Amino acid sequence: MEDEGTTRGITRKTLFKAALIAAPLPLLVGQAPALARTLWNGTEPLTPTPFCDDDDDPTPAQTEGPYFKPNSPLRSTLPGQGTALTVSGYVFGLACQPLPNVLLDFWQCDANGNYDNVGFGFRGHQFTDANGAFKLTTIVPGLYPGRTRHIHVKAQAPNRPVLTTQLYFPGEPRNNTDTIFNPALLMTVRQVPNGREGTFDFVLNVAGTPTSSPTATPTTSPPPSGTWRAGQSYRAGDTVTYGGASYRCLQAHTAQTGWEPPNVPALWQRL
Numbered sequence: 001m002e003d004e005g006t007t008r009g010i011t012r013k014t015l016f017k018a019a020l021i022a023a024p025l026p027l028l029v030g031q032a033p034a035l036a037r038t039l040w041n042g043t044e045p046l047t048p049t050p051f052c053d054d055d056d057d058p059t060p061a062q063t064e065g066p067y068f069k070p071n072s073p074l075r076s077t078l079p080g081q082g083t084a085l086t087v088s089g090y091v092f093g094l095a096c097q098p099l100p101n102v103l104l105d106f107w108q109c110d111a112n113g114n115y116d117n118v119g120f121g122f123r124g125h126q127f128t129d130a131n132g133a134f135k136l137t138t139i140v141p142g143l144y145p146g147r148t149r150h151i152h153v154k155a156q157a158p159n160r161p162v163l164t165t166q167l168y169f170p171g172e173p174r175n176n177t178d179t180i181f182n183p184a185l186l187m188t189v190r191q192v193p194n195g196r197e198g199t200f201d202f203v204l205n206v207a208g209t210p211t212s213s214p215t216a217t218p219t220t221s222p223p224p225s226g227t228w229r230a231g232q233s234y235r236a237g238d239t240v241t242y243g244g245a246s247y248r249c250l251q252a253h254t255a256q257t258g259w260e261p262p263n264v265p266a267l268w269q270r271l
Contacts, residue, residue, distance in 0.1 A: 035089070035188070036201035040096035048094065048205040049155075052166045052180050064164045065152065067115040071250050071269070072105055075124040082111035082139030084195030087167070087187065090132045091155060093206035098132025102204070103264060105154040106136055113144035140169075140196060148174035148181055157206050159263060167200055230255050239271070246271040 036046055091102045105125040109115050116122060122141075128134050141149055151167045168175065168186050175181050187198040226242035231254065234240070238249040240261065247261040247268040261268035 035199065036092050036096065036203050037090060045094035046092060046096055046203045049163065049165060049203045050182055050184055051164050052182060052185065064154070067109075067117065068107060068152065068154075069117070069120065069123060072107065072123040072125050073120055074126065074251050074253075076126045076134075076136060078106070078108070078122045078124050078136070078138040080110055080122055080139055082142075084137075085140045085198060086135060086137050086195075087151070087198040087200060088133070088135040089200045089202070091128050091134065091157070091202045091204060092132065093157075093204060095207070098128075099157050099204060099206060100128055100130045100132055101158055101259070102128040102132070102134075102202075103154075103156045103259075104128065104134055104136075104202075106138070106151060107153075108138065108141040108151045109144060111139060111142045113142035143174065146178075148172050148178040155202050155204060156263070157204050158259060160204065160206055163202075163204060165202075167198075169198075228255065228261055240268075 040046055091099045091104070093099055103125060104127070107115075107123040110122055122138065126134060126136070138151075141151060143149060149169045149172050152164075153167060154162050154164050156162045166180070166185060168181060168183075169189055170186050171189075175183075185200075187200045189196055189198045226240060226244075228240040228242040228247070233252075233254045234249040235252045236249055240247050240249070242261045245262075247270055249267065250269055251267055253267055259267065261270070
């Protein structure tokens with residue numbers, strides 16, 4: 001697990017967002033908390049996005065809450081009834097360098113505050129594009145006892161640990177009583193004719209230097225012996241070996257460097 005949880009220094013972004021906690025949503029139209037893309041001064045590294053620990057995790061190191069399910073569908077739209085919501089933004093490293101091919105796994109409750117623990121309703125994962133951008137199309141999640149409105153997410157850059165966190169909505173009364181709530185994780189949200197639009201930039205604890213070519217493929221050391229190969233197209237059910245272990249493909253995809261089977265549990269299941 002990354003050490004984002006130990007990095008909670010007060011930043012301009014945190015202070016600005018904290019001032020908006022009690023503001024009603026209509027007042028947020030046209031007002032945007034500073035995003036990571038606007039904070040970088042060209043010298044000092046960005047502050048990593050913190051994780052949220054809700055103290056009820058079946059596996060505490062994952063800090064994911066009780067409703068996470070692995071192997072979510074590969075999709076950027078989570079269909080269902082409710083107020084339409086899009087969430088978009090970028091994933092950066094500490095040097096404000098966009099990170100391509102970051103795995104983002106989202107899950108949330110429905111409009112009535114219920115999680116789908118049988119199927120994969122309101123669950124799905126996607127990858128950032130060559131510019132480090134992502135876009136999630138979903139609905140505004142409902143409320144349930146003890147929590148404010150939120151969306152869960154796991155973020156994993158190639159060959160890096162998983163960051164588990166949650167995104168929050170400004171202007172929610174329960175933000176003031178939810179013990180897990182962190183103002184550094186507030187999205188910028190505005191009302192639009194067909195629903196709401198949110199923005200958020202993740203900052204992962206990934207070192208690097210600024211680059212004018214964000215499409216560069218991350219480099220890794222040669223993989224251990226096995227049958228898995230970068231560039232190979234795999235179908236669901238295919239099996240490979242990697243580093244002395246066997247894996248089953250969960251979703252059809254074309255393998256790429258940085259997404260070796262141990263690094264992407266959404267794509268490969270260890271046997």
